[in-house]
Amino acid sequence: MYQLLLAVCINGDPALCMDRRLPLGEEMNMMRCMREGLVHAQKWADDHPDLELRSWRCITPGKAPKPLEDFAVEEIGDGVFVHRGRHAIPAPANLNDTSNIGFVIGEEGVAVIDAGGSAAVARAVLFHIRERTDLPVTHLILTHMHPDHVLGAQVFRDAGATVIGHRKLDRALKARAQTYMDNLRRLVGDEGFEGSAIISPDEGVEDTREIDLGGRILRLEAHPTAHTDNDLTVLDEKTGLWFLGDLLFAEHTPALDGSITGWTARMAALSDREVKGVIPGHGPAPLDWPDGLAPMQRYLASVTAQVRAAIALGTPMAETVRSVGEEHRGDWLLFDEFHPRNVTSAYKELEWE
Numbered sequence: 001m002y003q004l005l006l007a008v009c010i011n012g013d014p015a016l017c018m019d020r021r022l023p024l025g026e027e028m029n030m031m032r033c034m035r036e037g038l039v040h041a042q043k044w045a046d047d048h049p050d051l052e053l054r055s056w057r058c059i060t061p062g063k064a065p066k067p068l069e070d071f072a073v074e075e076i077g078d079g080v081f082v083h084r085g086r087h088a089i090p091a092p093a094n095l096n097d098t099s100n101i102g103f104v105i106g107e108e109g110v111a112v113i114d115a116g117g118s119a120a121v122a123r124a125v126l127f128h129i130r131e132r133t134d135l136p137v138t139h140l141i142l143t144h145m146h147p148d149h150v151l152g153a154q155v156f157r158d159a160g161a162t163v164i165g166h167r168k169l170d171r172a173l174k175a176r177a178q179t180y181m182d183n184l185r186r187l188v189g190d191e192g193f194e195g196s197a198i199i200s201p202d203e204g205v206e207d208t209r210e211i212d213l214g215g216r217i218l219r220l221e222a223h224p225t226a227h228t229d230n231d232l233t234v235l236d237e238k239t240g241l242w243f244l245g246d247l248l249f250a251e252h253t254p255a256l257d258g259s260i261t262g263w264t265a266r267m268a269a270l271s272d273r274e275v276k277g278v279i280p281g282h283g284p285a286p287l288d289w290p291d292g293l294a295p296m297q298r299y300l301a302s303v304t305a306q307v308r309a310a311i312a313l314g315t316p317m318a319e320t321v322r323s324v325g326e327e328h329r330g331d332w333l334l335f336d337e338f339h340p341r342n343v344t345s346a347y348k349e350l351e352w353e
């Protein structure tokens, strides 16, 4: 497979130039690309009258920039792509590539769902988008505030995307920006963290909102406090695939940063939605719905019941954290990193009931 690499400039402004990749289809070879390239490049230039074509050449699609050469993106439905983050704590070797990221290609534009845990991760996603289409990235949708989902946002804004989140996202990010930046820079290292930033969304979703990508509608929905107080989901109406962000965890221990009763109630309310499949914030995708929810529901229900019982018996928090939920250890990855915090958080919430 070959591609055209076009050098284009904004008309009348030679200072504003950029590369655009033009996918040519599976059957293209180097000879044909050299022979037909000018025709394709000229046609593309005709379709983009605001841009001036400076040069073109044939290239083979390369690999994403180091150290994310093995960065993979999978098409899980027509025009719907997912990159699976690793189950790991942020480190220089993974550049905080620790959460799932999606993108959806319409007839007129591309929407990215979550920005990745660093600018390097976001650049790898953008690289894979450009392998598949030269349409503009019109929207970046952030599912919630956590750093593994937002720190690459500036890369997509620079690419022209409008950044959208829950109406409460901006306030939540502002309150945590310095902590997130300091912690993640320390974990990932200065070099790997370069370009990563917490930015304010351009628009907040109050309740629901539709985005038209041309021939396909994305339905955004803001939720009451659950995993966090700023959870937003994205349904691709064309395929029925539903991006749940961290409202759903699979394999990776759930991380509670909102309300355990709120989260439990919200997931029960969403469980009868009729969708084709769901994409969790962490774990394999797509999952069946609501079957994919069952393990997390069991975990939340069990932690809630055991913490309530401990509080009723007057068990101190530290002892509750040590004793509650051990039987779930074998079911979840990164259990020691997240489970004790969940119990602490649940205890603080439930002792006021």
Ligand SMILES: [Zn+2]
Residues within 6 Å of the ligand: 144, 146, 227, 246, 255, 281
């Ligand atoms: Zn999260």
